[in-house]
Amino acid sequence: MTAKKSKKGPTKGSGGKGRRSLEGKSGTLPAEQRHWYDGKQRQRSAQRGQGPGGQDGSRSERRPDGSDLLVGRNPVVEALRAGMPATRLFLANSLDPDERVNEAAKMAGARGIDIVEVTKTELDRRCESNGQPGAAHQGLVLQVRPYQYWAPEGLLDAAKGSDTPPLIVALDGVTDPHNLGAIARSAAAFNAHGLVIPERRSASVNMTAWKTSAGTLARLPVAQATNLTRALEGFKKAGLFVVGLDADGDAQIPDLDLATGPLVIVVGSEGKGLSRLVREACDVVASIPIGNAESLNASVAAGVSLYAVSRRRAEAL
Numbered sequence: 001m002t003a004k005k006s007k008k009g010p011t012k013g014s015g016g017k018g019r020r021s022l023e024g025k026s027g028t029l030p031a032e033q034r035h036w037y038d039g040k041q042r043q044r045s046a047q048r049g050q051g052p053g054g055q056d057g058s059r060s061e062r063r064p065d066g067s068d069l070l071v072g073r074n075p076v077v078e079a080l081r082a083g084m085p086a087t088r089l090f091l092a093n094s095l096d097p098d099e100r101v102n103e104a105a106k107m108a109g110a111r112g113i114d115i116v117e118v119t120k121t122e123l124d125r126r127c128e129s130n131g132q133p134g135a136a137h138q139g140l141v142l143q144v145r146p147y148q149y150w151a152p153e154g155l156l157d158a159a160k161g162s163d164t165p166p167l168i169v170a171l172d173g174v175t176d177p178h179n180l181g182a183i184a185r186s187a188a189a190f191n192a193h194g195l196v197i198p199e200r201r202s203a204s205v206n207m208t209a210w211k212t213s214a215g216t217l218a219r220l221p222v223a224q225a226t227n228l229t230r231a232l233e234g235f236k237k238a239g240l241f242v243v244g245l246d247a248d249g250d251a252q253i254p255d256l257d258l259a260t261g262p263l264v265i266v267v268g269s270e271g272k273g274l275s276r277l278v279r280e281a282c283d284v285v286a287s288i289p290i291g292n293a294e295s296l297n298a299s300v301a302a303g304v305s306l307y308a309v310s311r312r313r314a315e316a317l
Helices: 037-047 073-081 099-110 120-129 152-160 177-189 207-213 228-237 276-281 298-316
Strands: 068-071 086-092 114-118 140-144 167-172 194-198 222-225 241-245 263-268 284-287
Touching: 068 073, 068 120, 068 207, 073 086, 073 099, 073 140, 073 207, 086 099, 086 120, 099 114, 099 140, 114 120, 120 140, 152 167, 152 194, 152 222, 152 228, 167 177, 167 228, 167 298, 177 194, 177 207, 177 298, 194 228, 222 228, 228 241, 228 263, 228 276, 241 276, 241 298, 263 298
Parallel strands: 086 114, 167 194, 167 263, 194 222, 241 263, 241 284
Antiparallel strands: 068 140, 086 140
């Protein structure tokens, strides 16, 4: 009798694989021998908020989320004038002559920023993929690096080292980036030293805030606090008075005697106002005298309060 031939193909229990294909090719390299390992570990640490913290006053890098796009002729020109870190300038190849376009191209070239001509359709596509569909880019788009926040301690040190009494604006749960940008613009106009925002449940410095601020955010420091209440307590220990804004405040901003000293103005969220813990951390809760309106928008309230503080300080000179 002839021997029974074995069945071709994978054997039972092999999961559809032959024995040879199931064998490992080689051993796995230890982590310390993988040239890419250190880079991945640093990236994971940064994503968990464990990267460089900026506690020495430098700006911390807590958002390693890639480049972003700033659109529109005025915002792009203002950002370039202010020295905003940028990597590439996109120009539509069918642009009409414009002083702002020429200035943007000249500044970008002087700083070594890549200048790329693309079609309007390509700019539309880039804006849409960046989460800005229908953005009015006006044929001019700037690719920028992620915003680098200050540490609250660094912002405090910078304010105390200036020629004027410290003036800081803290935002308690302001979630609209338009309001963040508008408040930054008012803060710069009335000589505030910077803003403080919470890491969570708050608007961040994104392109909407950049555009609303008209370039102000390129010059005004913004600090992120892990815990806003704790940051306010730290400011108080350093000698600053904390004044919260609320319609039911015990004092009125125009009559505030604390305005001439080192000050933190706290603006509450658009809907709920000051949170309980932040309110309790305030030395004074003050209101803005208004007429028939029930309340003011957060950015308007901040602007009015900063003007009142600026006026009191000018009168005290």
